[in-house]
Amino acid sequence: MKKLIIFSLTILAFGCTGDFEQVVDFKDVENPNLSEESVVGQPNSASIWLTGLERQLGLVFNETLVLAELGSDNYVNTQTFFNQFMDGLEIQITDPDMRDTQRQIQRLRELAVFGLEAVGPGDPNYNSEIEAEFNFFEGLSYLFSAMYFSALPQEPVGVPVTSEQHYQNAIVAFDAALALNAKPEYHLAKARANYYLGNKSAAVTAASAALTLSGDFDRVVLFDEANGPSNTFENALYQRATFDDLQPLPTLDFLDPKYSFLSTSQDAPVHYLKAEEAYLILAEANLSDNDIVAARANLTSLLDLIDTREVRTINDNIEQRSQVAEGSRPDSDDIVVNGRSGLVLDRQSDLVDVPSVSGTSLTAADVTAMQDDDAGLSLLYRTRQEVFIAEGLRFVDMGVKLVIDENEILLNENINEGDLGTVPVIPSFIAAIVGDLDAINYVPGSGVATTVIDLNDILVANKTSASVVPFE
């Protein structure tokens, strides 16, 4: 009996050791990371990958908008840590914003390509709509490469290709998308590429095709206010803390801030491919073809469309028009800018109405009076500037290009300092007025403000340059 008890107790004591190993295995650690197997080959991975591309596009715009808007006459950086160099068009390979802009654009491409090559084919639920989107995003990466850089590699550490070639690549990708699933924004993206290439007829065809599918389409970049990325440019324009202060040119004051607080979950979207652009391309093509009647019709359609776009009524009284000192810039609705009234809003006394998609000071009367001359073309460019404010196109219209980052130059054996793409492109007529791009004459209290230059006139005056006004 005693033996039995001892035996049983022994069994009991050591019987526990079967699972005891895990009690004394202290080496087991958690790897919280997501591996490739968890992504590639999984059902629905393609649609999740697509959402990743949408998110990546937000990151792209968070880089490009700050550079493009500060580099243009649209906005001046009076005292922020958003880029310090672009106001003076000091475009340098050492500027980290060059690196980050390039990286985000090329990351968009890499993600799109990986979607097309690995994620999509591995997903049983992959369909042509998603495949079309993957092609579209690949095309966008080439489009942005072309718009903002004079040359950029089109593959990892690859040979830089020219802006023109990137536009061509973009067109190929948009065509691939269109072949799978025609969407107006695909046509418009193709129209824009052709527009900047100066391919008038192709641009007109694509713009018309876009409008045929929809007369009021509006493709947006979405931002996640809660989980990020939020809209950096909304921070720059609307959110106020002591050193966030981008100031618009007074002629554009009524369009600012295009982006404002939306909700705690979603940040204001950027309307980057909208029907307005198609009308403006058509109008410019018609002006170039000396068809003022058709151009007027395009612009009338544009005004009709703009009338339908959202205008947000917001409280913007935390914004001061200041250059360190409050009120040092035009800040009242009775101020006349360049002889025109109604361009400046009084933000302190009441809520203000600001267009969140498109706004313009162009009127039906302006359109009626418009002639097929340089003044007419300048008016069209003013309208482009207004409609596309805070969307990064003005900078491209100016013909200025950023540079390849110094890290790429050092790590990519195909690039040497001094090569195309490593030197900023600034048309001479822009270089001549860099100091005046954002300059205004304004004495507080005088009620009158003027911009030192009218860049639209300067662009039109130089319309024969290959850098600007592509249809002339």
Place this chain on the structure above:
Amino acid sequence: MRAKLAWMLTPLLVLCMSFSYGQEKTISGNVTDQTGLPLPGVSIVVVGTTNGTQTDFDGNYSISASTGQVLRFSYIGQKTVERTIGTSSTINVQMEEDAQALEEVIVTGQGSGIARRKLSTTVDVLDAEDIDKLPANQIDQLLQSTTPSAQVRLSSGQPGTAAIIRTRGPISAASSATPVIIVDGIRVDNLNSNPQLGIGTGGANVSALADIPVESIEKIEYIKGGAATTLYGADAANGVIQIITKKGKDGKSSAFFETNIGVIKGTTDYLKYDRTAEALFEPGLSQEFKVGLNGGSEKFSYNFAGALYTDDSFNDINEQIRRSFTFGFTAKVTEKLQYQGSFSYVNFESNLDYNANTSFSRFSGIEGSARGDTDAFTDAEWQDELARYRRIGELVDITSTTNRITAANKFIYDINDALQVNATIGIDTRNTVQESLQSNALLVELGSIAPGTTDQGALSRVLRSAFTLTTDVNITHRANTDNFSFVSILGGQFFRTSDRQNRLDGSGGVDGTRSLNNFSEQAFSDFVLENANYGLYFLENIGIYNVAFLEFGGRLDRNTASGSNTDALFLPKVGITYNLSDHDFYRDAAISNVLSTVRLRANYGEATNFAQPFSQDRTFAQNPFLGGPSFTFNNPGNDELVSERVKTTEFGVELGFFNNRLFLSGTRYVGVTKDALFTPQSAPSTGQLNQIQNIGEVENKGYEFELRATPIQTEKHNLSVTLSYNTNDNLVTDSGGAPAFVVGGFTVLGSVVEEGQSLGYLRGTAAVLQDDGTYAFEPNTALGDTFAPNFGSMGLNYTWGDFNFFATADYQFGGKITDLSFLLRHLRGTDDTGIPEELIGTTSPFNYVNFFVFDNDFLKVRNIGASYNFGEIAKPLFSNIRLGVTVTNPFNWTAGNFDPETTGSGISAQNGFASGGFAYGTESAPRTYVASLRFEF
């Protein structure tokens, strides 16, 4: 037969004696050292009884005993003396220094500890006496200016914030320079930066160093790296701080009660504007109560200490509260087995203001003239500004609460006289809750949202739980032959750390709540870092004629952070020490009276740092985006990733003159970090994130000199001074062809890693005056080293009877630092000091950053203190009353007119590299005046 008889008679004799001299008498006397100075605290026991006492501060004692009994006098560093009680009731004893006993034992990380004279490496030691004098409550503040070769730089004056600690230069671009911290053999959380998901305040972050228990410290050993740290495990390349707590002493029980009261004042020395102090500074009070018990018998001794501390800081909003208790004990379980245990609990609550890198920072706003030239406001305008800043201050709400428990158990088993087994097991668990509430009211006051907004409040809460388990088993063997001695240690160590963080963010909230349930939008994120590290180590120390010691050993180490294809690492060490002055011929020679100690040492050792666990993996990320999942690339992956390895060679000499009253120590070190972990920019065209890689090599070379002198040593007076001077020459010798990359600061004015420059040097575009009077803009110009290449500390200690006076200071020179507040002022057009006219307004100030970079030289007096022991006067109620006063940070001299220490904004990631090259937007360590009164029982 005779011996046997004696044995038999002895008990009889004792019995007879006690019988015949049954009456006890009081024996009293005085104990002095060999120079005649009174020795306080000498333990006196009546041999064979538990009856014992200690000498008082004048070396006097009295004890009841009987004639014929034997009194044993013992004291650290002195030869034990035994005296038989005769007819006289006065026994005065002059003790002699014991050369062997003076061999301070260094814990060395493993085994039973080895005498300092046998070690070829240097260790800075801070003992209980030094520690008790200092009013500091943080380990980094204790070490500052008291360790000869460590740079401890307080990065902000706000409570609980991290100090940058480094010794032999920056060895790694991948981690902070913070040493491993070990309390009674147990690793403790030493995160000296904001956690990965931590709440950003724009700079100053609460550090884990703030709540490491500092009560009841017996001694602190600072082991600087190289061969000395080889055996400590694979992440000890930055050095090790070893804290040994009190476990009580065999002898008389004692207790104390201490109360400290202090005044804390913000220092205005570095302010640009007096108005900054007017707006923010408000002298605060500090209060602390401490109690302690200590005592024990031969079988069991114990120590307990508890403390409550609070202060309301030097400004209008900061506060901190610290509650702690600790106990330790030693139990002699059997003749062979000893058990030591220690436990500590610390609760630390503090709050922070916004700093530097956020426009919410009041300090940065005023100093950076964010709302216009601070001095140009009219009085009326300034009153409005002042009121606004006060209102903001009342609404700022960033809090941190930490609870930390550290428990250590050590078992020491003497198998026989030569063989001892040590086993250690313990844990450190540290839980922190950070909260930041941005109420609507605060955001409106800051001008961030429109007045009247009530639904945009935000609340963030970060929960971090850090747990470390340490176990260690080793066996030490000691053997002696006529001419040789052997100490052999063989052991195994295992530790695992786990760091779990959860962050909850609520936005769209109304005011009046701290519950995330009440916020309309809720987001969360988590982070986990787990690592297990295990290794086998051995050490052999061979004594040759008891003058030279050859030491060699190594550690075979594995951890779960390295890739699966990574082999175990072997880290070797070897060293030799030669104590020339220990030769008999030398001791007998006349020169030994002048040059009393001559010691030469040399060693080589390796230590490593590993990258963040799993950073070799190619990974993907799934980010929540507008309510759905979204994939993207994450870490690109690197199969070849291994630990970086620091190979250090060290030579040293120690010279003691006039019985070591003048002691000089010099060390030359060369440390080379092989396979240094760099994270350079990937080519932007790859579209990939940057990947950590073993592509670098970093070299640190330098000298460490220490002087300790006792110019006055008389019966009543004792004056000792210490002075140290260290150099560090740091160079990135190889960057594996990677382009220079930024590890701190801004990219246009960054702390940069580049081949041929020091790690983290300052780089930016400089405007250089040309012969024709114009300025050329030179991008990527080297603007200086952020680590001061020359530094040291000094101390003075004077004792006159019961009175003690001490002072400590430290200094650095030769490095550079950016004054970012100045840059901000200049950007805002309010400060053009020293900027050439031709540049102002013509280009971005980021094109002439050389004008914002200054020398980071300073000499700072850290502590001045005095104490008086009332001794006799206090009796019989107390055994002693000690009155002490200390002033911290009373004086300083800096090269620039800003504080080069306030670099809290420079640490970017968890445990990230801290260059310290940017002084920015946070208050300096305050000036404190503390009076303490200690009652000893």
